[in-house]
Amino acid sequence: MSPTSNVPTKAPAVVMPNPPIHRVLSGQKALVTGANSGIGRSVALALGKAGADVVVNYVAGDEAAEAVVSEIRSGGAKAYAHKADVSNESQVVAMFQKMIAEFGTIDILVNNAGLQRDAPIEQMTLDQWNTVIGINLTGQFLCAREAVREFKRRGVVEAVSCAAGKIICMSSVHEIIPWAGHVNYAASKGGIMMMMKSIAQEVARFRIRVNSIDPGAIRTPINTKVWSSPEAYEKLMTLVPYNRIGEPEDIGRAAVWLASDAADYVTGTSLVIDGGMTLYPGFATGG
Ligand code: BGC
Numbered sequence: 001m002s003p004t005s006n007v008p009t010k011a012p013a014v015v016m017p018n019p020p021i022h023r024v025l026s027g028q029k030a031l032v033t034g035a036n037s038g039i040g041r042s043v044a045l046a047l048g049k050a051g052a053d054v055v056v057n058y059v060a061g062d063e064a065a066e067a068v069v070s071e072i073r074s075g076g077a078k079a080y081a082h083k084a085d086v087s088n089e090s091q092v093v094a095m096f097q098k099m100i101a102e103f104g105t106i107d108i109l110v111n112n113a114g115l116q117r118d119a120p121i122e123q124m125t126l127d128q129w130n131t132v133i134g135i136n137l138t139g140q141f142l143c144a145r146e147a148v149r150e151f152k153r154r155g156v157v158e159a160v161s162c163a164a165g166k167i168i169c170m171s172s173v174h175e176i177i178p179w180a181g182h183v184n185y186a187a188s189k190g191g192i193m194m195m196m197k198s199i200a201q202e203v204a205r206f207r208i209r210v211n212s213i214d215p216g217a218i219r220t221p222i223n224t225k226v227w228s229s230p231e232a233y234e235k236l237m238t239l240v241p242y243n244r245i246g247e248p249e250d251i252g253r254a255a256v257w258l259a260s261d262a263a264d265y266v267t268g269t270s271l272v273i274d275g276g277m278t279l280y281p282g283f284a285t286g287g
Contacts, residue, residue: 026051031099036056039215089142100150151165168259213254
């Protein structure tokens with residue numbers, strides 16, 4: 001008998017808890033890219049609940065962006081929507097200029113905008129490759145560069161935060177797990193990891209913290225086909241030891257913590273939030 005034969009192979013299905021978010025980011029100014037849906041939306045709402053004023057960046061979907069803005073304002077924080085393509089240098093520069101004019105500065109950048117353009121390698125077009133690298137990786141570089149410029153100009157304001165600024169890069173478990181049929185996406189996320197760590201190393205002495213979040217399967221529009229039917233969900237769960245899909249709020253809460261002074265000694269780190277997807281689930285009963 002194997003030593004693990006009396007252990008259930010899966011966690012019981014669980015319902016996500018939703019503890020309250022405390023106002024640990026009062027007085028801080030945040031920019032969240034791709035904030036009108038999915039993970040970005042949830043992060044923007046969570047930062048707003050934590051007391052930050054938020055710029056809701058988006059590229060398409062005015063109504064959804066305005067809905068996020070209204071929800072943040074209803075909790076008492078300031079917010080506005082800003083349409084800009086993060087892969088376009090002049091649009092990014094203009095977005096930061098406007099934010100500094102409106103809010104005075106930036107304390108928190110959440111580099112979230114991202115997409116997938118999936119295809120087998122032999123069919124992947126250069127356009128599919130360039131679109132994904134342009135938005136997922138170059139877009140994060142352009143926004144990080146503008147944020148660092150402002151963080152260094154302003155320095156630490158102790159009444160606001162003990163850091164001069166915080167950047168959170170939305171990466172993925174696919175900075176670790178290779179992904180057949182998604183080489184552009186996995187390459188962009190692997191690139192984010194080394195970009196994040198290199199920027200973190202470069203700017204730590206200015207008290208600027210740079211980290212990533214690596215979500216696993218989260219219930220958002222990007223991956224509807226893996227959770228919208230019971231068969232697909234069951235198949236997905238073979239990859240998730242914790243036996244539930246992630247909810248966008250799982251990521252929102254983590255972003256609040258990473259941006260707050262409670263995480264002041266955390267820099268250059270990838271925080272994996274994946275219900276165990278990166279734990280080689282096949283080895284729970286094999287190997
Ligand atoms: C992808 C999702 C996928 C998840 C786990 C994410 O980065 O965007 O489509 O479900 O990784 O594989």
